[in-house]
Amino acid sequence: MIVTLTPNPSLDRALEVDRLEVGEVNRAHGGHLHPGGKGINVSRVLVRHGVPTLAVLPTGGADGARLVEMLAEIDVPTLAVPLADQTRSNLTIVESSGVTTKINAPGPRLTPDEVDALLAALETQLRTQPGALVCAGSLPLGAPETFFVQVAGLAARYGVPFILDTSGVPLTRAVRQGGLTLVKPNDEELAELVGRELTTVGDVVDAAREVIAACTRAVLVSLGAHGALLVLADGVWWAGGPPLVPLSTVGAGDSTLAGFLTADGSPGDRLRTAVAFGRAAVLLPGTAVPDPTDIDLDAVRVVENPDPRLALKEL
Numbered sequence: 001m002i003v004t005l006t007p008n009p010s011l012d013r014a015l016e017v018d019r020l021e022v023g024e025v026n027r028a029h030g031g032h033l034h035p036g037g038k039g040i041n042v043s044r045v046l047v048r049h050g051v052p053t054l055a056v057l058p059t060g061g062a063d064g065a066r067l068v069e070m071l072a073e074i075d076v077p078t079l080a081v082p083l084a085d086q087t088r089s090n091l092t093i094v095e096s097s098g099v100t101t102k103i104n105a106p107g108p109r110l111t112p113d114e115v116d117a118l119l120a121a122l123e124t125q126l127r128t129q130p131g132a133l134v135c136a137g138s139l140p141l142g143a144p145e146t147f148f149v150q151v152a153g154l155a156a157r158y159g160v161p162f163i164l165d166t167s168g169v170p171l172t173r174a175v176r177q178g179g180l181t182l183v184k185p186n187d188e189e190l191a192e193l194v195g196r197e198l199t200t201v202g203d204v205v206d207a208a209r210e211v212i213a214a215c216t217r218a219v220l221v222s223l224g225a226h227g228a229l230l231v232l233a234d235g236v237w238w239a240g241g242p243p244l245v246p247l248s249t250v251g252a253g254d255s256t257l258a259g260f261l262t263a264d265g266s267p268g269d270r271l272r273t274a275v276a277f278g279r280a281a282v283l284l285p286g287t288a289v290p291d292p293t294d295i296d297l298d299a300v301r302v303v304e305n306p307d308p309r310l311a312l313k314e315l
């Protein structure tokens with residue numbers, strides 16, 4: 001059983017346009033509505049691939065109720081903590097070329113009691129000793145910057161491996177505190193975390209090793225069209241395939257993480273699966289998540305100890 005926590009879930013709305021004209025009236029020729037938020041997307045993928053999961057999330061207002069209904073319709077078990085404020089909607093605009101523009105709302109403001117209720121709900125699940133806890137996405141207003149530090153403390157108390165996919169100050173605070181099993185940044189989030197530009201494979205590996213020294217056993221760095229790198233204390237693997245023209249990149253990182261969690265075997269095999277899931281996600285519209293039939297492991301090449309001098313763009 002994998003428990004996910006999404007502190008700031010969303011109803012994801014996607015609109016398809018030929019070309020986005022900023023400052024003009026744009027007419028969409030298609031649209032999609034999906035339940036969203038990073039932990040929720042991980043749970044959605046896990047359900048599709050037969051892995052038991054439960055999504056913990058705060059919800060408020062009509063959109064919050066709709067989100068829980070949509071998750072029930074696709075058999076994603078949820079533990080929803082009620083909020084006085086409204087669940088957010090995030091908007092994605094996808095151009096025919098595949099260029100994706102995302103506008104993420106800040107989300108509701110949680111009261112201190114609601115933050116405590118969310119942590120208490122999570123603790124009820126951690127007591128059952130799930131196989132892992134995945135915390136993912138941004139924090140809503142009102143949640144302290146140390147929210148994930150508190151979550152790490154709870155996970156440690158119950159001996160549950162803690163996997164984190166977030167960014168900015170909440171990521172920095174969690175990394176400083178330690179006690180993580182896996183961190184999943186993209187290259188930009190990792191660059192922000194270590195405070196320098198990352199242009200080569202060696203740059204990413206050095207940055208990931210700093211993160212390992214500080215707080216975690218593994219770092220899975222997604223690189224958009226250039227695949228992903230998995231860095232452990234004793235090894236580095238890259239996996240990727242031919243670039244794709246995305247239908248929507250929203251949820252690709254979440255599918256990547258879910259793919260890694262579904263996979264068994266060697267680190268290279270698990271990375272291959274992760275990248276195959278991410279690639280499958282970009283070929284689906286909106287925040288749709290891949291089915292087993294969408295996954296093409298053969299399209300993904302894995303390289304152990306990739307050349308550190310290679311530019312990320314050359315991968």
Ligand SMILES: Nc1ncnc2c1ncn2[C@@H]1O[C@H](COP(=O)(O)OP(=O)(O)O)[C@@H](O)[C@H]1O
Nearest residue numbers: 186222223224225227228243244252253278279
């Ligand atoms: N244009 C693309 N072509 C092929 N694969 C892609 C493309 N964009 C994303 N992916 C796949 O999706 C994964 C996650 O994408 P990325 O943008 O790095 O995640 P995030 O959403 O976390 O920023 C990548 O590791 C890659 O496997």
Ligand SMILES: O=P(O)(O)OC[C@H]1O[C@](O)(COP(=O)(O)O)[C@@H](O)[C@@H]1O
Nearest residue numbers: 036037038090137138251252253254
């Ligand atoms: O919590 P954040 O950082 O605002 O991100 C939330 C958004 O990210 C998503 O989870 C997609 O994430 P990825 O594209 O990184 O996989 C959307 O479903 C959601 O709208």
